[in-house]
Amino acid sequence: MKRNISVEMNTSGHLPDITYDYVQDKKLKKFYGKSFKIENFKNQIIDKRNFSDEKRKILVEVLKDQNKDYKHLKAFNDIGLLLKKNCYTVTTGHQLSLFTGPLFFIYKIIQVIKICDELKDNYSNYNFIPVFWMASEDHDFEEIRSFNSYEKTFLYDYSHKNFCTGKIKTLQMSSLYQELKTFFKGKPNEKALLDVFNKSYKKETNFSDSTRSLVYQLFKDYNIIVLDPDDHRLKVSFKEIALDELKNFSSHKVVNNTIKKIKNSFTKKVKIQVNPRILNLFYITKSKRYRIEYKEGKYVLIGKNKTFKKDEFINHIESNPNRISPNVILRPLYQETVLPNLAYVGGGSEISYWLELNDLFNFYSLPFPILAVRKSLLLISKRDFEKIDNLNLKIQDFFLKKDQLVRKFLKSTDDYNFSLKNTLDSYSKNSDQLKDELSAIDNSLVSVLESLIIRHRKDYNSLEKKVIKTIKLKNSQKLKSLEKIYNRIYPNGIPQERFLNFSHFYSIHGQEFIDFIFNVIQPFDSRLQVCEI
Numbered sequence: 001m002k003r004n005i006s007v008e009m010n011t012s013g014h015l016p017d018i019t020y021d022y023v024q025d026k027k028l029k030k031f032y033g034k035s036f037k038i039e040n041f042k043n044q045i046i047d048k049r050n051f052s053d054e055k056r057k058i059l060v061e062v063l064k065d066q067n068k069d070y071k072h073l074k075a076f077n078d079i080g081l082l083l084k085k086n087c088y089t090v091t092t093g094h095q096l097s098l099f100t101g102p103l104f105f106i107y108k109i110i111q112v113i114k115i116c117d118e119l120k121d122n123y124s125n126y127n128f129i130p131v132f133w134m135a136s137e138d139h140d141f142e143e144i145r146s147f148n149s150y151e152k153t154f155l156y157d158y159s160h161k162n163f164c165t166g167k168i169k170t171l172q173m174s175s176l177y178q179e180l181k182t183f184f185k186g187k188p189n190e191k192a193l194l195d196v197f198n199k200s201y202k203k204e205t206n207f208s209d210s211t212r213s214l215v216y217q218l219f220k221d222y223n224i225i226v227l228d229p230d231d232h233r234l235k236v237s238f239k240e241i242a243l244d245e246l247k248n249f250s251s252h253k254v255v256n257n258t259i260k261k262i263k264n265s266f267t268k269k270v271k272i273q274v275n276p277r278i279l280n281l282f283y284i285t286k287s288k289r290y291r292i293e294y295k296e297g298k299y300v301l302i303g304k305n306k307t308f309k310k311d312e313f314i315n316h317i318e319s320n321p322n323r324i325s326p327n328v329i330l331r332p333l334y335q336e337t338v339l340p341n342l343a344y345v346g347g348g349s350e351i352s353y354w355l356e357l358n359d360l361f362n363f364y365s366l367p368f369p370i371l372a373v374r375k376s377l378l379l380i381s382k383r384d385f386e387k388i389d390n391l392n393l394k395i396q397d398f399f400l401k402k403d404q405l406v407r408k409f410l411k412s413t414d415d416y417n418f419s420l421k422n423t424l425d426s427y428s429k430n431s432d433q434l435k436d437e438l439s440a441i442d443n444s445l446v447s448v449l450e451s452l453i454i455r456h457r458k459d460y461n462s463l464e465k466k467v468i469k470t471i472k473l474k475n476s477q478k479l480k481s482l483e484k485i486y487n488r489i490y491p492n493g494i495p496q497e498r499f500l501n502f503s504h505f506y507s508i509h510g511q512e513f514i515d516f517i518f519n520v521i522q523p524f525d526s527r528l529q530v531c532e533i
Contacts, residue, residue: 002532003385004520011396012528014376014495017270018262018352023373023526027265031258031355033368036343038122038524040370044342045126047367048088051340055237056083059338062231070216075223081127082340088126090115091335092345092374093133096165096207097144098156099197100214103497104347104374106517109215111345111375113222114523119342128342129225132215133335136166136208136230137282137325139289144207147501150491152183154501162303164325166208166230167287173201184503189510193503218502218514227339230284232322234338239321241333241364245281246292246299246314251329251360252276258359273353274328282325289325332357336366343370350374375521376528378496379505384485385532391482395530398489409482410471505533 009015009023021028025035033047034040063079070076081087092108100106109132116128138144139162146155156176160168180197184190200214212226235242244250255276263270282289283301290301299313300306308316317324326334332354335341346354351371361368380388380395388395392412397405431453438445472479491499505513513533520531 002382003380003530004532005395005530006522006525006527007396007399007530008527012376012399014528015348015373015526016273016352017266017268018273018355019348019373021266022351022355022371028262028355031262031358032371033358034370036370036372036524036526038118041119041123041342044367044370045088045123048340048342049085051085053083053085055338056085056340058233058237059340062233063225063227066228066231067212067226070212073216073220075216075225078127078129078223079225082129084127086126087129087340089129089131089339089341090119090343090345090372091131091133091339091341091369093135093335095135095138095140095144096211097147099147099154099200100218100502101144101147103377103379103500103502106218106502106514107375107377107497107521108345108347109219109224110222110514110518110521111372111523113219113224114518114521115343115345115372116223118523130223131339131341132224132226134166134208134211134226134228135331136228137164137284137289139164139282141165141168147503148491148499149183149501149504150488152179154179154183162288162290164230164284164287164289166206166211166228168207170201170204170206170210173197177202180503184507187507189507192510193507196506221511221515222518229334229338230325234334235321235324237338238324238326238334239317241330241337242281242321242324242326243314243317244364245279245330246294246317249278249294250363251280252278254360254363255329255356258356262356271352272356273349274356276329277327280327280329282327284323284325291327328353329357329360333360333364333366336361336369341369343372345372345374347374372523373526375523375525376495376497377517377521378489378528378530379533380489380530382532384488387481387485391478393482398486402483402486402490405486406479406482409479410468410475413471413475509533 009020015023018028022032034044060079060082067076067079090112092112094105094108095101097105112130112132116130119126119128141160141163144165145158146153154176156173158168158172177194177197181194184193187193196214196217199217200210204210204213208228212228215224215226259272259275262272279292279294281292283292290304293300293302297310299308299310332344335344344354351373354371358368391409393409397408400408431449435446435449438449489496502513509516516533520529522529
């Protein structure tokens, strides 16, 4: 039977302090509505029951238009359920990372699917639709233009500036396809992997269409609906919040006040994930996105060298709400404005900035969603598990820093059965007694003894280093094995799920990899799972 080990968060350390507190349901209760427990969804449904029929109608229209090429999927038929008041969504989102980017892209989507399955089991009178929200309006292409195997980084070399990533063309992917073909040559599921890439990036014309295609290929056997928020019909619903932001800069005032309260809730310093700008909106023109600033009574588009008079710009947005794009502070409000949404699945850092927004949701009379911390997984081969056993270590030990792990291993060896510390402690006690005796003779002799003690401590430390070096040499093969395992868990010093692309496992296991992840993820358990694959 394959191993599946849940690691407690105080051991894995994979969450920021604020998010860890949220999961523990401790100091920050006043900064969210309901914790992520299956029984809390009953009242969350009540909170969201007034989501309007008109918004449902617009949402269904948009989803059907955007996904019209995927009518053969069961998920497409589920879109119509959103017209009914007993249907709600559970959402996750991500940047349009090239070929999914890191592994947790996969984990997020599977988690929302499984949450919806469990909700249906517990609330059978309702329907629940898992939604993947594409961050198509983001313009940080550097963050999404590459993905990694253990040995190689695959990069899309494309020139751009301020482009919304969803609009970036995918017409120059041939060289990248050839790199994949060469790198994965001979793998059991090489063809299946290349077909997924080919259908996603060589047959589609931009990153939005490619990402949609990619998600539907990988999750063709599961229900997931992909939504591109860059749609003028959805922006109409967000217009009033956008206009208030332009006129009154409300989010800056409200969120900063919340941040102060969060800081006061902790005795130690906490890292605030996102600090609001004075104005938290972008302006979209054609395919590009520009930050908006308010200076001397005018709105300025940073990077475009264009200004608008105040009334002129307000009137322009009144007529063209599709020109507005929310930044990280207002994006959650946009999402909850256009979706009958119950919960959002986000990574540790995402959840920490969502917790800054509860007061802002209250300010705009929007129900705050239940926040689900994204599942963290570590995938370990059977062979590496056996090597860990042979090293007399546990997988939990690999969440230590590397030097601490090495020291723990060395202490477990037969050679490390000495204790210079005990010798030094005994020496110190004898020295204290000797000091008293010497001071009775001549107090100046005490300083001579202290100099000798300092010299001896240095000698002992030097000896201990030599001993450890010798033990390392005697165990060099085991240490190399330990280091290789550690580097597979932390490639480039980064946790596996944040660095490694799914292609590493897909090239070996094919579509069974997606099924494997689906079967192992426990959606309502926030602990990190270590899974044998």
